Amino acid sequence: MGNIEDIVDSLESKISKVLHKLELLKLENLKLKEDLAKSRQEVSTQKVQLENWEEKYEALRMANSILGSDENKRETKLKINALIRDIDHCIAQLSD
Numbered sequence: 629m630g631n632i633e634d635i636v637d638s639l640e641s642k643i644s645k646v647l648h649k650l651e652l653l654k655l656e657n658l659k660l661k662e663d664l665a666k667s668r669q670e671v672s673t674q675k676v677q678l679e680n681w682e683e684k685y686e687a688l689r690m691a692n693s694i695l696g697s698d699e700n701k702r703e704t705k706l707k708i709n710a711l712i713r714d715i716d717h718c719i720a721q722l723s724d
Contacts, residue, residue, distance in 0.1 A: 690704060690707065
């Protein structure tokens with residue numbers, strides 16, 4: 629009978645260890661999920677910042693080309709022509 633009690637005690641001990649390990653893993657999983665959510669939020673914020681910087685860069689590049697920079701004159705002229713076409717199209721629609 630002592631042998632069975634030893635086996636049961638050993639089993640209880642192992643089950644207790646497994647349950648403890650399970651709780652630790654649940655806590656670690658929760659922490660990892662929180663870290664992932666925080667990282668996703670940071671990535672989202674950085675994407676918005678990147679888009680803002682790209683817009684500012686594009687505006688600055690256009691301003692430089694309008695001020696006489698030779699690098700982007702052709703591109704600026706094309707952009708201005710496209711804007712003029714858009715304005716002409718809007719005027720045409722308003723006059724209808």
